[in-house]
Amino acid sequence: SQQGEEDPQALSIQEGENATMNCSYKTSINNLQWYRQNSGRGLVHLILIRSNEREKHSGRLRVTLDTSKKSSSLLITASRAADTASYFCATDRRAGNNRKLIWGLGTSLAVNP
Amino acid sequence: SQTIHQWPATLVQPVGSPLSLECTVEGTSNPNLYWYRQAAGRGLQLLFYSVGIGQISSEVPQNLSASRPQDRQFILSSKKLLLSDSGFYLCAWSPQGAGEKLFFGSGTQLSVL
Numbered sequence: 001s002q003q004g005e006e007d008p009q010a011l012s013i014q015e016g017e018n019a020t021m022n023c024s025y026k027t028s029i030n031n032l033q034w035y036r037q038n039s040g041r042g043l044v045h046l047i048l049i050r051s052n053e054r055e056k057h058s059g060r061l062r063v064t065l066d067t068s069k070k071s072s073s074l075l076i077t078a079s080r081a082a083d084t085a086s087y088f089c090a091t092d093r094r095a096g097n098n099r100k101l102i103w104g105l106g107t108s109l110a111v112n113p
Numbered sequence: 114s115q116t117i118h119q120w121p122a123t124l125v126q127p128v129g130s131p132l133s134l135e136c137t138v139e140g141t142s143n144p145n146l147y148w149y150r151q152a153a154g155r156g157l158q159l160l161f162y163s164v165g166i167g168q169i170s171s172e173v174p175q176n177l178s179a180s181r182p183q184d185r186q187f188i189l190s191s192k193k194l195l196l197s198d199s200g201f202y203l204c205a206w207s208p209q210g211a212g213e214k215l216f217f218g219s220g221t222q223l224s225v226l
Contacts, residue, residue, distance in 0.1 A: 031213065033213075033214055035215075040201075040220070040222065041219055041220060042119075042203055042205075042217035042218050042219045042220050043157075043203070043205075043215070043217045044217070045214040045215065045216070048213060048214055088156060088157070092213065100159060100162070100172075101159075101215065103156040103157040104156055105155060105156040106156055
């Protein structure tokens with residue numbers, strides 16, 4: 001079953017506004033990652049946050065991780081039309097010698113000019 | 114720098130026909146390799162992953178198979194396609210050992226008619 005669950009499923013905002021997406025998971029993790037996917041394209045890695053980190057920044061992106069609540073949020077500040085894409089969280093949960101990412105279903109973000 | 118190539122970009126195949134999708138990685142050695150499928154509006158489903166030549170792990174019983182004949186080549190195949198095999202197929206790689214963030218190809222949109 002999918003461990004990561006993003007909400008909202010879809011988000012529509014105006015250019016310049018901030019966009020916040022959330023991800024919840026069920027079991028302990030090594031790290032949590034956020035990816036972006038433009039329509040019909042492959043996914044692009046945005047940020048990785050480890051289980052012992054609480055916040056990470058990359059340009060206009062800010063990711064937080066609350067392991068007590070098993071949740072993460074991705075904030076995109078001063079959004080642009082080019083930020084329109086689907087955003088996925090993925091949790092890295094070690095299981096024996098296997099290391100597989102568990103994916104959420106994604107948040108579809110539309111930034112209107 | 115590392116690059117990943119996946120082809121073709123789109124493919125329309127009749128039911129019962131064979132399938133071969135190829136993925137190659139350049140600029141790195143001994144990568145972990147992955148095949149994912151993404152149904153429309155859905156998250157990613159891991160189909161196969163490989164930690165070395167000839168080493169394939171299958172995640173979901175299905176009509177598909179994978180092979181890794183060379184270190185940086187990963188092939189997804191089917192002898193007879195089903196309608197349910199339609200979807201967006203993504204190849205990805207990650208560094209051996211660390212196995213953290215994934216680097217994705219541009220994807221293949223497969224339509225089985």
